[in-house]
Amino acid sequence: MTQQYLEKEEPAEEASLIDQIGKTPLLRLDRIAPKNVGLYAKLELCNPGGSVKDRCALSMVLDAENNGRLKPGISTIVEASSGNTGIGLALISAARGYKLIITIPEKMSIEKKNLLKAYGAEVIATPNVPHSDPESYIEVAKRIAKETPNAVFLDQCNNQANARAHYETGREIYRQMNRKKISALIAGAGTGGTISGTGSELKRLCPGIKIIGVDPEGSVLSGGEDRPYKVEGIGYDFIPKTLWPGVVDEWIRVSDKTAFEFARRLAREEGILAGGSSGAAVYAALQVVQRYTSEKDNVVVILPDTGERYLSTVYNDEWLASNGLL
Numbered sequence: 001m002t003q004q005y006l007e008k009e010e011p012a013e014e015a016s017l018i019d020q021i022g023k024t025p026l027l028r029l030d031r032i033a034p035k036n037v038g039l040y041a042k043l044e045l046c047n048p049g050g051s052v053k054d055r056c057a058l059s060m061v062l063d064a065e066n067n068g069r070l071k072p073g074i075s076t077i078v079e080a081s082s083g084n085t086g087i088g089l090a091l092i093s094a095a096r097g098y099k100l101i102i103t104i105p106e107k108m109s110i111e112k113k114n115l116l117k118a119y120g121a122e123v124i125a126t127p128n129v130p131h132s133d134p135e136s137y138i139e140v141a142k143r144i145a146k147e148t149p150n151a152v153f154l155d156q157c158n159n160q161a162n163a164r165a166h167y168e169t170g171r172e173i174y175r176q177m178n179r180k181k182i183s184a185l186i187a188g189a190g191t192g193g194t195i196s197g198t199g200s201e202l203k204r205l206c207p208g209i210k211i212i213g214v215d216p217e218g219s220v221l222s223g224g225e226d227r228p229y230k231v232e233g234i235g236y237d238f239i240p241k242t243l244w245p246g247v248v249d250e251w252i253r254v255s256d257k258t259a260f261e262f263a264r265r266l267a268r269e270e271g272i273l274a275g276g277s278s279g280a281a282v283y284a285a286l287q288v289v290q291r292y293t294s295e296k297d298n299v300v301v302i303l304p305d306t307g308e309r310y311l312s313t314v315y316n317d318e319w320l321a322s323n324g325l326l
């Protein structure tokens with residue numbers, strides 16, 4: 001092998017699974033976006049667990065290990081998740097020797113529940129009820145953590161290690177843009193960790209940048225009315241403590257139908273198979289790029305997860321039709 005090849009290789013003995021979290025690609029979307037403005041997508045689906053939430057999971061585990069709450073080989077991790085944080089925790093738990101119990105609302109895709117089980121997590125599906133209901137996934141997780149010996153509830157909606165994980169997401173985007181101007185960042189919010197950490201770091205690095213949140217119709221994060229919706233991973237019926245005040249400059253609300261339509265377009269026009277929240281974010285990003293006319297303006301959109309976990313929903317015509325979304 002030539003020296004040139006040797007320098008690019010990461011020696012196998014130094015590469016751990018957990019080290020592969022983050023460092024995701026940033027790609028220019030050339031086909032779906034107008035030519036004059038740069039629209040760049042941060043492909044969080046390239047994380048080992050297939051989503052942006054690997055970063056949050058790792059950060060919360062390391063934080064709890066550092067402050068002595070979690071002990072590898074002894075503790076049980078308990079978390080309430082729409083699936084992706086659970087999957088991130090599942091691969092980290094397998095690698096570090098934790099037992100894992102995930103509560104997940106019934107409405108989340110069957111693929112996510114099966115993935116969790118495949119990694120060895122215990123999965124408890126809970127009814128789709130408001131967060132304050134004693135049977136909600138959050139309340140059930142709290143109860144299980146109290147009743148289980150050596151259990152720790154990581155509590156991603158209140159745990160600031162979640163949002164802090166994304167200072168690095170912001171720095172990665174800044175480095176990958178290689179001194180090009182970033183005029184706006186578009187990201188969905190569930191716990192708000194991604195947009196709060198990434199957005200606040202980019203505000204520090206790129207003064208004048210606009211941080212634009214994406215919220216499903218039916219979520220209260222952007223001030224809307226609480227009602228059921230289908231897109232997974234974004235929106236809430238309360239404001240989590242990990243959605244930092246003052247970071248989001250503006251919200252764009254997206255319907256289920258639009259979110260799913262744009263996820264499918266992303267697959268067919270760009271070859272990127274992503275989830276419904278990515279579709280919502282791309283739709284919002286395409287609204288935002290229309291505001292710019294200069295070639296110097298660039299917009300970055302975060303694509304949170306892979307579409308493979310929605311083959312039974314977003315990418316299934318019968319499911320869409322039966323929900324009136326085709």
Ligand code: PMP
Binds near residue numbers: 194
């Ligand atoms: N999209 C998907 C598919 C998700 O699972 C999540 C996490 N709930 C998000 C977006 C939003 O991420 P955050 O919790 O950091 O706001």
